[in-house]
Amino acid sequence: MVAIISTGHDVADARLHRTVAALRRAGANVQVRGLGDASRAPEGCTVTTSPPAGKIRRGLRALAWPWLSRADVVMTIDPDTALAAYLAARARRVIWVADVHEDYQALLKDRSWVPRPLLSALRGAVGLLNRLIAHADLVVVADDHIPPPRAARRVIMRNEPDFSLLPAVREHRGEGPWRAVHIGDNRTSRGLRTMVEAVAATINDANPWHLDIVGPVASGDRAWFDERLSKPDTRHIVHHGRLAPAKAWSVAATADVGLCLLTSTPAFVDSMPSKVYEYLGCGLPAVATPLPRVVELLHRTGAGVIVDGVGETAGALRRFATDPAWRESLVAASVEAAQAARERRNTYDATAAGIISLIGGGSAPRADKL
Numbered sequence: 296m297v298a299i300i301s302t303g304h305d306v307a308d309a310r311l312h313r314t315v316a317a318l319r320r321a322g323a324n325v326q327v328r329g330l331g332d333a334s335r336a337p338e339g340c341t342v343t344t345s346p347p348a349g350k351i352r353r354g355l356r357a358l359a360w361p362w363l364s365r366a367d368v369v370m371t372i373d374p375d376t377a378l379a380a381y382l383a384a385r386a387r388r389v390i391w392v393a394d395v396h397e398d399y400q401a402l403l404k405d406r407s408w409v410p411r412p413l414l415s416a417l418r419g420a421v422g423l424l425n426r427l428i429a430h431a432d433l434v435v436v437a438d439d440h441i442p443p444p445r446a447a448r449r450v451i452m453r454n455e456p457d458f459s460l461l462p463a464v465r466e467h468r469g470e471g472p473w474r475a476v477h478i479g480d481n482r483t484s485r486g487l488r489t490m491v492e493a494v495a496a497t498i499n500d501a502n503p504w505h506l507d508i509v510g511p512v513a514s515g516d517r518a519w520f521d522e523r524l525s526k527p528d529t530r531h532i533v534h535h536g537r538l539a540p541a542k543a544w545s546v547a548a549t550a551d552v553g554l555c556l557l558t559s560t561p562a563f564v565d566s567m568p569s570k571v572y573e574y575l576g577c578g579l580p581a582v583a584t585p586l587p588r589v590v591e592l593l594h595r596t597g598a599g600v601i602v603d604g605v606g607e608t609a610g611a612l613r614r615f616a617t618d619p620a621w622r623e624s625l626v627a628a629s630v631e632a633a634q635a636a637r638e639r640r641n642t643y644d645a646t647a648a649g650i651i652s653l654i655g656g657g658s659a660p661r662a663d664k665l
Contacts, residue, residue: 298366317643454569471502482513486556493608597628
């Protein structure tokens, strides 16, 4: 039995769904304790959910939840659960796996709710928790640059697609209406305002663009977003809210391009956003901002276009709609990238096998084995 615990992630989280699916394919029974609507949780596991809470209640959950499981493996996602998970694992002689989704120290700079005077103290606290996480029986990180950089057992489980959760490769139409999609969290630093204004700019074109936005909108952007979507030039923009991954990606089955318009913040500059892999895995050209690793991928595959700001984003959408030769080259490259990606090994399955091996006293593979 593997118990996955998160005090900060909704059970609709895509990486959580991919992890559970791989563990189940490896033969594990899985329990999930997290936030949100249980109907959006991964299939085939036991689920316990709670509503999101304030900082004090979340802190109490972080201290308590790792002790509640009777599983062979306790897998934590958030750094605030590290202390309780460490103590519970040692006291009960169970296996602790820490799955680190992001560089949480860097991410603090991107959060408007973090008081500037407290930023250094909070970053220091996260740094201490990262040092504790390094003592987990297995540390699973989403990318090379994500801390902790050293641990007894550390594997890299990149946010690559699990094609069992994605639709088939897109069969593109040769004419409009044209549809763009964005799947994930929505806030200014993730391109929310850029994508809305770029699509709104096409409203009077011969073939105006439609935009499907899937995922929650940050509280700091909510008032602006609601007010903006009340205007006539955004009538082709639909917000679907948070959906389970399979339902979220079913929206992409009708799209022509996928948007990934992250700002170059400390949390994002070294990252490779999972949605770019997923767009290409569906055969969708990506329209993305110039993060270095995204630039390298799209230049290498030819499966997308790099933009910066509202004007360039709107220009790329207009060119896609009106330049058939350019559009067809992007589509052909994205379909080729999708076919190549679907032939590669699934890193989630490799990590799941490593976790199962720990239950039997084996050795999990190291990062260079994945």
